[in-house]
Amino acid sequence: MFWLFGIFLILLALGTPIFIALAAGSLAYIKFETMIPDFVVLHRMAxxxxxxxxxxxxxxxxxxxxxxxAGITNRIYDFAVSAVGWMKGGLGHVNVVGSVIFAGMSGTAVADAGGLGTIEIKAMRDHGYKDEFAVGITAASSTIGPIIPPSLPMVIFGVVGNVSIGQLFAGGLIPGVLMAVVMMFYVTWYAHRHGIGRDQVFRMKALGETFLRAIPALFTPALIIGGMSLGIFTPTEAAIAACAWALLLGALLYRSLTLKQFYRITLETIETTASVLIIVAAASLFGWVLTTTRVTEAIATGLLSVTDNPLLIMLIINLFLLVVGCFMETIAAISILVPIFMPIILxxxxxxVQFGVVMVLNLMIGLLTPPVGMVLFVLSKVANISFERTVAGVTPFLVPxxxxxxxxxxxxxxTTALPTLWYR
Structure with a gap:
């Protein structure tokens, strides 16, 4: 197995892109250890x-x-300010509520951190919040994005693990809300401890006005989640409907989306999609080799020989995933590890569904931990502070x-209450 794991780990340590490390290790094993024809490699990746x-x-x-x-993030932020900005540590609560709403649109933590993060950190600075606190709550709240549907990591998990994506989306709703509640309790505690007051007075008129302005944007998560819950959309069709609605808002209602911007957005989407799919293709080959060589069976047998207690199994897997999340990109980790762990948990x-949500949350925490935490790098750039200060600000928010x-x-x-209610 040296060719498979040795080449993979060596290339990973050298900083080679993850898809090259995965494909090279698989190809080396197939070339030197098997008689499998070369065309099978392309077939498996495709x-x-x-x-x-x-x-x-x-x-x-x-x-x-x-x-x-399309400027939708500004309307979401203004509504969140009117709704919870009057609480102690107001803009911290705004940060969390804004992320919950935006989570129903983007599905990725990095999009949340880069989109809402720019607005949130600037506003918190203007109101005298410390940079570390502003960056910390922005990073922590961005992890809600892939838990509340739609969720890009859960789509990948569903495909790799052969699990219903609709059930995974439903399974993430309660944990996502729970994350928001726990974080808001933490913000309240922090505000009391450090003497942070309210950022504005509650005004019903302002709440009504910002709500009216935000209604079209707020309709997006309702469209996605409601459509899937009622059986109108599959997850794929819901994604298409979300794009159509976003185009309608940006081009016709708000008139903030130009052809030049749409061209740039399209190119960015193609680039991001290509990077995701090439990782999935390489990881599919890697996973197929693991399965055909019965490595997954050996790992399952080894772990089950230690214990067959579900709680202990979950604890071991959680600890492993927390370490993996520090070093490996989310999509690659899901694509590689799901075929290994799925037989064990079954x-x-x-x-x-529970395992899917737990795995995604583990890997989202990994986005907030060095050395590879992508959200840390994004927010360090957005806030224009050092990477070390960003890590220091984020660390306390790992607790909630x-x-x-x-x-x-x-x-x-x-994680199972809503899928049971809606799908089973």
């Missing part, structure tokens, strides 16, 4: 991305980009996220 649910990926990415460019009776991770790992109800 088969990895030849999936109807994966069509949701480019459309959700496009919808998020359109929302950011044997011990863990619900695949880990608390939610423990809750959804120990109590399946948080």
């Amino acid at each position: 088969g990895g991305v030849d999936s109807f649910p994966l069509l949701a990926v480019p459309f959700f990415i496009l919808a998020g980009n359109l929302m950011n460019t 044997k011990v009776g863990i619900d695949p 996220l880990l608390l939610v991770l423990v809750l959804i790992s120990v109590f399946p109800w948080f």
